[in-house]
Amino acid sequence: MPPHALQVTALRAFTDNYIWAIHAPRDPRRVVVVDPGDAAPVLSALRDRQWTLAGILVTHHHPDHIGGVLELLAAYPVPIFGPANEHIPGQPHPLREGDRAEFPSLGLSFAVLEVPGHTAGHIAYTGHGAVFCGDTLFSGGCGRLFEGTPEQMAASLDKLTALNGDTLVYCTHEYTLSNLRFALAVEPHNAELKNYFDSARAKREVDQITLPSNIELERKVNPFLRCAHESVRHAAERHTGRTLDSTVAVFAAVRSWKDGFKAAP
Numbered sequence: 001m002p003p004h005a006l007q008v009t010a011l012r013a014f015t016d017n018y019i020w021a022i023h024a025p026r027d028p029r030r031v032v033v034v035d036p037g038d039a040a041p042v043l044s045a046l047r048d049r050q051w052t053l054a055g056i057l058v059t060h061h062h063p064d065h066i067g068g069v070l071e072l073l074a075a076y077p078v079p080i081f082g083p084a085n086e087h088i089p090g091q092p093h094p095l096r097e098g099d100r101a102e103f104p105s106l107g108l109s110f111a112v113l114e115v116p117g118h119t120a121g122h123i124a125y126t127g128h129g130a131v132f133c134g135d136t137l138f139s140g141g142c143g144r145l146f147e148g149t150p151e152q153m154a155a156s157l158d159k160l161t162a163l164n165g166d167t168l169v170y171c172t173h174e175y176t177l178s179n180l181r182f183a184l185a186v187e188p189h190n191a192e193l194k195n196y197f198d199s200a201r202a203k204r205e206v207d208q209i210t211l212p213s214n215i216e217l218e219r220k221v222n223p224f225l226r227c228a229h230e231s232v233r234h235a236a237e238r239h240t241g242r243t244l245d246s247t248v249a250v251f252a253a254v255r256s257w258k259d260g261f262k263a264a265p
Contacts, residue, residue, distance in 0.1 A: 006128045008170060010209055011041040016174040017064055018211065020132060021045065022057075024106035030054040032103060034125070034132045035172050039068030043075065055103050057110070058082035058092060059134030060122040065172065079103065083114075085121030101125055115160065117153025118143030124160065130168045130212070133160060138171045139213035140179030140196075142224040144259065150252035154227070157251075161225050165216030176200045176210040179222075181263040186223040186235045186254065193221040227251045 007023040011033075019042060020034040032055035036042050046053055053076040058066055060083060069090045073080065081101040084094035095101060097114040110125035115136040124133040135143035136153075137160050145153055160169075180197040187193055196217065200210045219225055226232045227250040236253040237244050244250045 005168065006130050008130070008212070009045070010211070011045055013038040013041050014064055018170075018172055018174065018209070019068075020170050020172075021051070022108065022132075024054060024103070024108060025128075026105070026107040030106055032057060032106065032108060033072070034170070035059055035065035035134060036068040036072055037062075037064035037066065039071035042068060042072060052076075053078055054106055055108075056080040056090070056092075057101055057125055057132060058088050059124060059132065059136075059172075060119040061086040061088055062119065062135070065134065081125075083121040083123040086119060095123055097123075113156075113159050115156035117145055117148035117156045120147040122148075122156070126163060126167070129164075129166065130170055131160060131163060131215075132170045134172055136160065136171075137169060137218065137222075138173060138179055139169060139176040139200075139211060139218065140183050140222050141175060141258065142222075142255070145255060150255060151248050153255070154248050154251045157225055161215065161219060163215050165214065165219070167215045168212040169214055169218060170212045174204075174210065176213075177204050178263070182258050182261045183221060183223050185261065185263075186257075187226070187231050190221065190231070192217075196221050223254055224251060227254065 009021040011019040013019050019036050021031040024030040030052050034057045055078050073090045080090045080092040082088035082092035084096045095112045099112045101110045110127040113124045115122050115124045118135045177200050223232050227247040233250045236250045239257050240253045
């Protein structure tokens with residue numbers, strides 16, 4: 001493990017969500033949880049592993065990311081941070097681009113990036129060699145555009161792609177294998193992608209988590225980060241049957257393609 005890496009534990013929730021428990025460098029038994037859509041797995045981990053909840057980070061307002069907030073705060077009145085431009089329960093400290101979510105007693109501090117697209121006010125937290133990006137960037141994919149535009153999401157992904165290549169990517173769903181099946185439809189000759197798909201498939205066959213990814217790997221395999229590459233543009237143009245004259249147009253076409261994609265059985 002690189003010296004800057006956080007100790008992070010995945011708590012499974014619902015069908016495919018991960019609630020990330022970030023361990024305080026100064027005391028690993030104290031944890032900050034990210035996007036607790038369900039309080040039950042957090043409370044269970046606190047009890048069974050003898051952890052103490054020390055804070056909550058929220059990336060956006062969807063129920064599977066905030067559903068457990070109030071129950072957790074009732075048991076543990078801890079600091080909570082969330083996006084300034086969305087309604088989050090628990091009256092979080094409102095955060096905008098350039099702000100920081102800081103837990104001085106824990107030795108934790110995260111810079112905030114505004115990454116709209118999936119939702120209008122979505123934010124990400126980056127620091128300690130990691131990024132907690134909610135539903136904006138997935139391994140091999142990106143979030144659906146429920147509230148934002150292709151221009152917004154493409155710009156948000158550009159921000160994340162600009163992070164150091166060894167930054168660990170902690171997204172909040174186990175979508176990797178299905179995302180990579182689509183990515184292979186876009187770039188069937190991408191050798192790095194084929195290798196990653198085989199690795200992810202082997203992990204899922206034994207119910208292992210595929211995350212975290214890292215930014216450098218995503219640059220190589222994720223079609224939504226590769227819209228400036230000719231292979232992705234040509235695939236999008238073949239799919240749409242028209243010329244695409246900008247990377248945003250390519251992104252919009254690939255996102256629309258993914259929305260209706262069904263992998264061969």
